[in-house]
Amino acid sequence: MLAKRIIPCLDVDKGRVVKGKRFKDIQDIAHPVELAKKYNEAGADELVFYDITASNEGRDIFLDVVENVAKEITIPFTVGGGIRTVDDIHRVLRAGADKVSVNSAAVKNPNLIKDAALKFGSQCIVLSIDAKQTSKKQWDVYINGGRKQANLDVIDWALQGESLGAGELVLNAIHTDGEKNGYDLDLVKTIAHSVNIPIIASGGAGKMQHFAAVLQASYADAALAASVFHYEEIPISELKNYLVEHGIHVRRDING
Numbered sequence: 001m002l003a004k005r006i007i008p009c010l011d012v013d014k015g016r017v018v019k020g021k022r023f024k025d026i027q028d029i030a031h032p033v034e035l036a037k038k039y040n041e042a043g044a045d046e047l048v049f050y051d052i053t054a055s056n057e058g059r060d061i062f063l064d065v066v067e068n069v070a071k072e073i074t075i076p077f078t079v080g081g082g083i084r085t086v087d088d089i090h091r092v093l094r095a096g097a098d099k100v101s102v103n104s105a106a107v108k109n110p111n112l113i114k115d116a117a118l119k120f121g122s123q124c125i126v127l128s129i130d131a132k133q134t135s136k137k138q139w140d141v142y143i144n145g146g147r148k149q150a151n152l153d154v155i156d157w158a159l160q161g162e163s164l165g166a167g168e169l170v171l172n173a174i175h176t177d178g179e180k181n182g183y184d185l186d187l188v189k190t191i192a193h194s195v196n197i198p199i200i201a202s203g204g205a206g207k208m209q210h211f212a213a214v215l216q217a218s219y220a221d222a223a224l225a226a227s228v229f230h231y232e233e234i235p236i237s238e239l240k241n242y243l244v245e246h247g248i249h250v251r252r253d254i255n256g
Contacts, residue, residue: 003251004215005045005222006236008229013053033068040073042236043253051081063095070096080128089116101126104143107150110164117165127166132174139187146174155194162195173203180206183214192219200224208242215248
C-alpha cells in the first residue's frame, strides 16, 4: 500500500508566504525559504509553492524565490502560479522544482497539459483545480486565484485533465479554504471515483481528524494544508503518529 502524503503549502505573494480565508483577508506569515527549511526538517513528504497573484497580475513567477527554496530542501517540490507556456514549465523545472502545477492557463489552453506531459513526462505535471460548490454534487471550476468562474464542471475538467496527461490532481475547495472545518469529502470522493491518477485534497484542514477523514481508503492520496502548519497548530510528526494510530499508512523518518 502506498504511503499517504502530508504536504504543507506555501502561498506566496510578493516574495512572502501569506494565508487567507476563502482566498481573501490575506495575512503575512513568513519568508518562504525559512518555512521550506522548517518543513523539510519536520518530516513533510512534499512541499507546494504557489505564487498566488502571478496569474491574476499577468506576470511571471518569481524564479529566484523558487531557486532559493529548492537549494534548502530534499523533499519533492511542486511550483505553480503564472505558468502559461511549456517554456515557463521548463524554466521552473530548471530552477529546481520537481513538479509544476498548472491551473488558469490550462483552463484557457488545455493542450498545455498535453504538450507539457509529452515533453517532460506526466509525473512532472500537476493539474490544480480551484473548485467551488454551487449545488449538491455540483462544483464549478474557478481561475485567476479563485476570482473568476470558468464555466467548467469540476468532474468534467478532472477527467479531461487526466486524459491530456496530467499525472496528479490538486483539488482545492474554495468554499472550505481557511475555514478549518474539514475538507470537502464529497468533492474528493467524487473525483477519486472518476479518475485513476493521485489526488491531493486541499482547503479546510483544522484538526488531525480532518486529515484522517480525507486520507482514508477511496479518498485522497495526499492532504495539503497551510495555516495549521504555519501557525504550529498541528506538528507534522504528531499528525503522522496520529494517522498511524488510526490505521493510515504514512512515511515516518527515524525521528518521527
